[in-house]
Amino acid sequence: MLPPVPDSPRHPAPTDPPTTETRTVRGRSANDVVRGRQHLTRDEVHRLIRAARDNRQGQRDALMLRLAFEHGLRVSELVGLRWSAVDLVHHELRVTRAKGSLDGTHPLQGDTVRALKRYQRDSGRSAGLVFVSERGAPISADGFRRLLHRLSERVLGVKWHPHALRHACGVHLINQGVDLRTVQQYLGHANIQNTVAYTALTGRPFERLSF
Template sequence: MQNGASGQVVELHPTTETRTVGGSRRANDLERGRKHLTRDEVQALIKAAKQTRNGERDALMIRLAFEHGLRASELVALRWQVFNLETHEVHITRSKGSLDGTHPLQGQTIRALKRYQRATGRTDGLVFVSERGAPISVDGFRRMVGRVSKRALGTQWHPHALRHACGVHLINSGADIRTVQAYMGHANIQNTVTYTALTGRQFERLTF
């Protein structure tokens, strides 16, 4: 997304996930000293996103990306049909060879989804669209996260930090590695083990 000459938000066409806000993802990670956002930082992003022109939508996108460990491409491809607001479940279709799965929906997320439905009057098709009904692109979501994180946290973050935040949060919450693997959709458990290196929780019982 970017502001056009009229000040309206303009949706950009989809692009690949290798492009980042403010430089390469690796450079941004090095500048911040870590790859993941904390849970409190994610909450700050959600709160700040609610103040944007499309606050309900933007805050919901950040919430879902964090709570379900979604890549940007997985997030923007979500359709209303994958949500069951009666059984409180969502079916996640993964990309990049990851494994699909069904996740429970949190109460706060269910309420946010229902508010967004009422605000848009839409219950089918793509969940996230622009004011003109065009699909939100990967690049559009990335730019929104960059703007909101700069305003709320003082530095720009890449959307993939929300996926990392999910994995680290699950490890910190005491979930076993196999459960985290299934939740994140990792075909290879070595990808899941990476999250244990991002948290010191596994060393808490050690004394010196």
């Protein structure tokens, strides 16, 4: 076999024809553009909770959405929640945070306590993971993502990701006038700059301005 002939300056090797690429903004999907924001509103969350009750595992699904929103849980924190962290006597939830965030203890709302008690009674389970499948297997983070994708697309017309529930919690607290340090502790932020970012998602810093 003859060795390859090197390219000659007088006879350059042909180059591939230019291609046309369709680019999207890095980190943003079509759903991001349609939503126009990264957080759900309180009313949207409640619409999802009500709609989730019609699911095959409606009691469980609605409760997962409620806890994720009310306690600003990441999806990994939600699916990893255990009954040992739920105190139905003193109405408290011990939140074990992921990603280097700070753990904390939250008060449980009255409606949430009643929902937890019903779910515990109807499921016949009070130990181990709080949320499991019909066969008793753990629910994966991807499983909850798919659940929320289907539900939000049906109810709100666009797919939402689980982290939007955590963002919804932070935005709601700030809109309620809760101070930044308290929001920081509630969400487990080690750095308050992560909490400050939520103020940009609300109109509260500018509410005293007039034009």
